[in-house]
Amino acid sequence: MPHASVSRPGFRACCAALLLLVLAACGSEGGAGGGGGGGAPAAVVTTTTVGIRPFNDRIRALGTVKAREAVEVTAKVSEIVERVHFDSGDVVAAGAPLVTLSGEQQRAALAAARATAEEADRMLQRQQELAARQLIARATLDSQRATRDSALAQVRQIEANLGDRVIRAPFAGVLGVRQVSPGALITPGTVVATLDDLSSVHVDFPVPEAHLANVALGQRITGTSTAWQGRGFEGTVSNVGSRVDPTSRAFSVRADFANPEHMLRPGMLLEIELERAERQALLVPEIAVVQVGRESFVYRVTPDSTVEQVPVTIGSRAVGMAEILSGIQPGDRIVVDGTGKLRHGSAIVEAADADSGGTEETTEG
Structure with a gap:
């Protein structure tokens, strides 16, 4: 059987037509899947x-706990420690004796001064009787009265000096570590112990000046410490600083916290949350x-x-x-x-x- 012959130009035309059909089909499918647009999908x-x-937001800051009253108890004179009346950590009342210093010389001098004052007082009484009968001059009576008053002043001075030999607590509080022992020589400025009034504490913390209008006296705050996880301490604002620091652009706020259990100690870091009014x-x-x-x-x-x-x-x-x-x-x-x-x-x-x-x-x- 004779083979059918196909001319080259006709073959090329058939291939071109077939390619156009394929491209048209692909374009139709792409348009349907793209939602009518050729850009990135939504x-x-x-x-x-x-x-x-x-x-109702909150202002957060960090502050350091300070005792209501805090002092280092020191001596006023140079003397030997005779007796220590406390142990480390004791809770003491105001005026309680803490340390007694040796005062033998002062006690002897006090006895002599009292004797001199008593003699001067007796002499004044005798001269008052004589003056009443006009047997002595008024100037002599006045001189004796001055002598008597000077002797009494000397007694009071020695008593005050002897009182300095007993170191007392200036206020009620908790004592720190005892730093003296009987027999030790102490001088003015020697620290006997620290004393802190922990019945209440306060915290000073900075607040950005942008919140100046949002802080007021009596405002409630909450403090938390890493030492007492999960425990919040309620306090109130007791003072708002009168100045804004030009460097930090912040002002100082002081808050007071009741501390009956002495859980807050001076020097602790407290994270403060100051609640603002709802707006x-x-x-x-x-x-x-x-x-x-x-x-x-x-x-x-x-x-x-x-x-x-x-x-x-x-x-x-x-x-x-x-x-x-x-x-x-x-x-x-x-x-x-x-x-x-x-x-x-x-x-x-x-x-x-x-x-x-x-x-x-x-x-x-």
Whole structure:
């Protein structure tokens, strides 16, 4: 049988027609799958509408505990320790004797001064009787009265000097470690022990000047310490500093804490939380705020379902929410979840809508 012959030009025309049919079919399928557009697919995100809500945030700071009264008990004179009346850690009352110093010389001098004063007083009485009968001059009586008064003053001076030989607690409190022993020679300024009044303590802490209007006397605060995990200590603001530090731009606040169990000790670090009064604020979830360097911004949804990058100013933060001071307005819709895959102008679709659409498509298929 003779073979059919096909001309080369005809063969090329058939191949070209077949290639065009294949490309047309591929283009049709791509258009159907791309949703009618050739750009990047819409990002699936979660959005929310921002609005004004009640906000109750807190100011946080660090402070060091100080005793209500604190002093290093020292000696006034140089003398030998005769007796120590306390042990380390004792709780003492105001005026309680702590250390007695040797005072033999002072006691002997006091006895002599009292004897001199008694003799001067007897002499004054005799001269008063003589003066009443006008047997001595008035000047002689006045001179004897001055002698008697001088002797009494000498007695009081020696008694005061002898009183310095007993070191007493200036106020009620808890004593620290005992630093002297009987027989030791102490001099003025030698520390006998520390004394702290721990019935109440206070904490001084800095607060940024931006919060000056939010701090007032009597305001309640809460303090926590690593020494007492899970325990909060309630206090009140007792003083607000009259000056703002020009370097740190902060002012000092003092808070008082009742301390009946002596759990708070001087020198402890306390984390302070100062509760501010409830106010109305424009709030957004913290995860909606994107931080790049020192700048913060959010993605605001536009009417055509794209997003725009909007710089915002952040105020306080509390309980997963951030206060917005400027940048967006109440009623704006912003992206909460999915910000990591967005750029300015990106198309978006709500996660709930995407899930619903996917389910319907599967059902129809």
